[in-house]
Amino acid sequence: MSHIRFLSRKATAAIATIGVIGIIAARASYGMEALAESPKPRETMITVRPAMGLGARMGFFTLRLESAQQINDNTKRLRFQLPDPNSNAGLCLTSFILTIHKPANAWLPVIRPYTPINNFNEPGHIELLVKKYPDGRASSHLHSLKPGDTLTVRPMTSFKWKPNEFESINLIAGGAGITPIFQLIQGILNNPADRTKIKLIFGVNTDKDLVLKDELDAFERAFPDHFKVVYAISNPADGSPFYKGKVTKELLQKELVGLKDGKAIKIFICGPPPMEAFILGNKGWFSGQKGALEELGYSSGQVFKF
Ligand SMILES: Cc1cc2nc3c(=O)[nH]c(=O)nc-3n(C[C@H](O)[C@H](O)[C@H](O)COP(=O)(O)OP(=O)(O)OC[C@H]3O[C@@H](n4cnc5c(N)ncnc54)[C@H](O)[C@@H]3O)c2cc1C
CATH class of the missing domain: 2.40.30.10 (Translation factors)
Known part of the structure; x- marks a missing residue:
């Protein structure tokens, strides 16, 4: 028994190693091509x-x-x-x-x-x-x-951004998921030829989790016609000036900009797994849970998940 277990552990490790190397090589060559x-x-x-x-x-x-x-x-x-x-x-x-x-x-x-x-x-x-x-x-x-x-x-x-491909984009970030979203905002706003309008909904647990807030606020002041941010805090400090609560369907309905069926809109999302499941749905073998965006009428082609 122990011999069989030993062999199977070795085999598993070998398969895992080959798998990891394969993934690295495939992704590496994709990245090179891209x-x-x-x-x-x-x-x-x-x-x-x-x-x-x-x-x-x-x-x-x-x-x-x-x-x-x-x-x-x-x-x-x-x-x-x-x-x-x-x-x-x-x-x-x-x-x-x-x-x-x-x-x-x-x-x-x-x-x-x-x-x-x-x-x-x-x-x-x-x-x-x-x-x-x-x-x-x-x-x-x-x-x-x-x-x-x-x-x-x-x-x-990752997503190959083309300036002005979309008239407006909506960005939904949760916690540490702000980083790819921030990179996109910064890249667009640092390019004077890119006129894309950006709306960001940034949800976090507490006020101190609002990382990069100084930079986001500075962008909002510098580009008032191009960039707007809404902060949502699920456990806010007393007197916190931001939207209180998690990112809900109602908040998305109120804040997302652009037409649901318009080609000129794209939604980018990056957040912790429960937030992404709520917004994008959780469809699999045992679950057919629709996401909030689908319930609001957005199609999957309008959404990119980092
Ligand atoms: C495209 C992309 C870009 C990313 N960029 C960043 C970035 O700039 N900064 C950054 O901090 N992270 C980023 N991440 C997440 C990062 O890649 C790791 O997943 C994260 O740091 C956890 O890895 P770990 O090895 O420390 O944790 P693991 O050893 O994999 O997990 C340890 C524990 O942490 C929990 N955990 C892991 N990830 C999460 C999560 N996202 N939310 C909640 N619990 C979690 C696990 O459930 C587990 O219990 C990015 C992810 C992706 C897909």
């Missing part, structure tokens, strides 16, 4: 020189942590130096990076996506905003990094 094919506006181009080391040939790069800033009790802003201080990171709107590290006692590496949030025009750096989950393998590792430590990453393309 980066090569996509139109690359000058302001969203970054050129990362490959690090000379393990993984360089697969498109992985080694970044050095310059500084780590604690934003609230569970979130850090991590600033990494790019290999070339004079170039920017080679990402197009929208992108994320895969981080990879191998815990000492683990067979397989831990690979997770994170979203650069700094201005893509800025040379020499990328910045991540990372929320630490209790026992979270990647987030705990990232939070443990000290200035001078290195991190292996792989750039990847």
Whole structure:
């Protein structure tokens, strides 16, 4: 019995390893193609020189942590130096990076996506905003990094943004899910040729979870005709000036802009699993739960989930 169990554990690990390598290779080649094919506006181009080391040939790069800033009790802003201080990171709107590290006692590496949030025009750096989950393998590792430590990453393309493809977009972010949404907002507003109107609904648990609020407020002041934000707090502090409660169907109905059946609209969403299930639905073998957006008449083609 124990022999059979041992063999099956080995087989399982081998299959898992092949699977992970396959996923990395497939996603890596997708990312390469996507980066090569996509139109690359000058302001969203970054050129990362490959690090000379393990993984360089697969498109992985080694970044050095310059500084780590604690934003609230569970979130850090991590600033990494790019290999070339004079170039920017080679990402197009929208992108994320895969981080990879191998815990000492683990067979397989831990690979997770994170979203650069700094201005893509800025040379020499990328910045991540990372929320630490209790026992979270990647987030705990990232939070443990000290200035001078290195991190292996792989750039990847997400939704390929084309300026002015949509007249208006609605963005729905929950908690740490603000990062890809913020990247999109910043990329649009930093491009004077992009006239897309943006409405953001940002839901969090408490007032202190409103990360990037200063930056969002500054965008709203600078681009009052193009960007509006609504903050929703499920457990607000006394006197909190924001919408009180979770993101509900009623709130979506009140705040989302644009026509449900218009082609000129797109909705982007990134949030914790329960929020995404509520808004997008949870359809599977045992559940046929409709999402709030579908109930409000939006079609799945109008929605992109990061
Ligand atoms: C495209 C994309 C971009 C992302 N960008 C960022 C980013 O910029 N910043 C950032 O902080 N995160 C980001 N994430 C989430 C990130 O990739 C990890 O999923 C997250 O950090 C947890 O990984 P972990 O290894 O620490 O936790 P795990 O070891 O995978 O899980 C540990 C525990 O945390 C819980 N947990 C894990 N993820 C979540 C979650 N999202 N909500 C609630 N509980 C959770 C698990 O249920 C488990 O109990 C992004 C995800 C995607 C898909």
